[in-house]
Structure formats: C-alpha cells, structure tokens
Amino acid sequence: MMKPSRSLSRQTGATLIEVMVSALIVAFGVLAMIALQSNAIKFSKTSEYRSIATLLANDLADRMRVNSVPAALATGSPYDVTEAYSRPSAVPSRPSCKADDCTPDELAKRDVGEWKRALYFSLPGGNGYVKTNPTDRVVDVWVAWQDPGETEAAAPGSKSECPTDFVKDVKDQPRCMFFRIALPPPL
Secondary structure: OOOOOOOOOOOOOHHHHHHHHHHHHHHHHHHHHHHHHHHHHHHHHHHHHHHHHHHHHHHHHHHHHHOOHHHHHHHOOOOOEOOOOOOOOOOOOOOOOOHHHOOHHHHHHHHHHHHHHHHHHHOOOOEEEEEEEOOOOEEEEEEEEOOOOOOOOOOOOOHHHOOHHHHOOOOOOOEEEEEEEEOOOOO
C-alpha cells in the first residue's frame, strides 16, 4: 500500500475565514439594497408631488383662460397671489360668489380660493405664488410644498427654486416648482 503524500498541507480555519468574508459581503449587499429601496420610495413621493403640482398649475391656467383673463390684464390681474410662503394651518376659505352672478374679478377671487384649497388638500404644506406680466401676456406660477422628512440640509436647492420674496424669513424652506403660462390675446 501506498502512503499518502505529505505534500498536501493541512489548512485549518481557512474555511471559517472564507465563510466570514462571504457573510460580510452579503451583509454589505443587503444594506445597499435597503438604502436603494429607501431612496426609491423617497424619490417616488417627490415625483408624485411634482405631478400633482403640474396638474394644479394646469388647473389654474385653465381657470384663467376660461375667465377671459386676457381682457382683464389691462387693469391688473386679480389672479396675483404674492404673499410670503407660510404653511397653511387651516383650510383656505371658499369665496361665496356663484359662477353665474360673478364679475370677472369676483370669479378670479373664487378661482384663486378654489386653487388654494386644492393646494391645501393635495400637497403637504401646499401653497402658491402667482405673478402676472401683462406686457408679455404671461403668468408665472410657483407651486410650493413641504417634502415630508426633508430638511434644508437635505434639500439645499429648494430655496433657489422659489421666488425670493415668497420664501424670505421662512424657517422650513419649501420645495417649489415653476410654471410659465402663456395667455391668448384678448378677443
């Protein structure tokens, strides 16, 4: 009989080290997947808020076009909303004017009131800023909201997206989205 050769060396503990390194690599992979999932959920919510903001800006644009705003721009726009941002603490009031009996200015106030209510119910901390430019026949609209869990450190660009007089002296900076609405010429 032949004796086994002594050239095969015995490795004790090598398999245990390999298993521990493999477990460490798998643990890092699982942590990376958890972080990826967390960011996917956060960005999904931000995308949802951006879609809602777009729909609400289109809603205001449609209201303005229906209310024959181009003719009313000569005297200044009743649609301007230029107050500084504040997170709404109560439901915005609904103007009492009925659509059939309203003047264009009263209808504009009603439209703005309805739009602010839609912002309140659709976006967390939802608010808006509207500024008309009668010479260029455009309306600049900013829709603002608070991203839940976001801080200024986490979203440093959010203040630069908002008009300066809208967010001055605001502790928790909102995230803003800008829209420019072109109005048709008067009839």
